[in-house]
Amino acid sequence: MKKNIAKILVSIFWKIIILTLSFMVGLIGSRLLFYQLGIATPRLSTQAPESVAVYYLLTGSLILTLGLFPLIQKIGGNFMSRFLIVFLFLFACFGIGVSVENSFYTTDGNLWIILIILIPSLIFALVATLLTKTQSGFEVFSEKLKEYFKTQTTKQWSIRVFLAIISFPIIYFLFGILASPFVMDYYQQSNLNLTVPAVGVIMGVQVFRSILFLLVTLPILITWMGNKMQLILFLGLAHFVLVFSYDFVLAIQLPLTLELIHGVEILLDSMVYAWVMVKLLSLNSNTMD
Numbered sequence: 074m075k076k077n078i079a080k081i082l083v084s085i086f087w088k089i090i091i092l093t094l095s096f097m098v099g100l101i102g103s104r105l106l107f108y109q110l111g112i113a114t115p116r117l118s119t120q121a122p123e124s125v126a127v128y129y130l131l132t133g134s135l136i137l138t139l140g141l142f143p144l145i146q147k148i149g150g151n152f153m154s155r156f157l158i159v160f161l162f163l164f165a166c167f168g169i170g171v172s173v174e175n176s177f178y179t180t181d182g183n184l185w186i187i188l189i190i191l192i193p194s195l196i197f198a199l200v201a202t203l204l205t206k207t208q209s210g211f212e213v214f215s216e217k218l219k220e221y222f223k224t225q226t227t228k229q230w231s232i233r234v235f236l237a238i239i240s241f242p243i244i245y246f247l248f249g250i251l252a253s254p255f256v257m258d259y260y261q262q263s264n265l266n267l268t269v270p271a272v273g274v275i276m277g278v279q280v281f282r283s284i285l286f287l288l289v290t291l292p293i294l295i296t297w298m299g300n301k302m303q304l305i306l307f308l309g310l311a312h313f314v315l316v317f318s319y320d321f322v323l324a325i326q327l328p329l330t331l332e333l334i335h336g337v338e339i340l341l342d343s344m345v346y347a348w349v350m351v352k353l354l355s356l357n358s359n360t361m362d
Contacts, residue, residue, distance in 0.1 A: 099193030140314025
């Protein structure tokens, strides 16, 4: 029994190391490719010097892997569907979602990072799919999709989708209000190049992110092969690390206190958001109660 547990732990350890390195290598390779193509990727004013940037990247890649690995292991379907689900979830939430949001909270502007993150997202998703077993239960995603949407009427789905879309901006805004007294001083410091956009802009960006999250999270809910508590915990953890690891991956140097406060805020709103999503949209017969 102890030998089996040790064997499982060693297997998980090496998979996490391989996934961490795959994302690191993918990001470094992506930057080199852009350089070879003559495409300049501007440095952010708060970016760490190259001598220590690799340690930030290693830390961020490890956090990203630890947060996504439990979720990936419970996604069902054939190889191609699992690969696409993992890739779209990672690239949409991390590459697009966080990059778009950060572009409104910093004076630097960093939407170019979306393209940089494309290649490491593809590599990570491919390696993750190769390293994790296909969950039994079904093979064709389109069949599960049809089965899923047959569980509710058009009107019921409209209400659930609407509530899912507005839930993220509301949760984000409420936790943001709670955190604002502790972080506002940092946003007023000119040397950090941070800014707070207008409330209308903030909510607009979060509605965009909410729709994006819904589109790439729904396939996970449909193909989930674990129980609902696992789904809430692993989905919340995944959303948390996708945001929290962003600054580390890109070697953005911000005060530790600011990172920790935002970390707690992001963890709490990610878990609440995951709970809401599962309550509203987890109707899959594969999901074990």
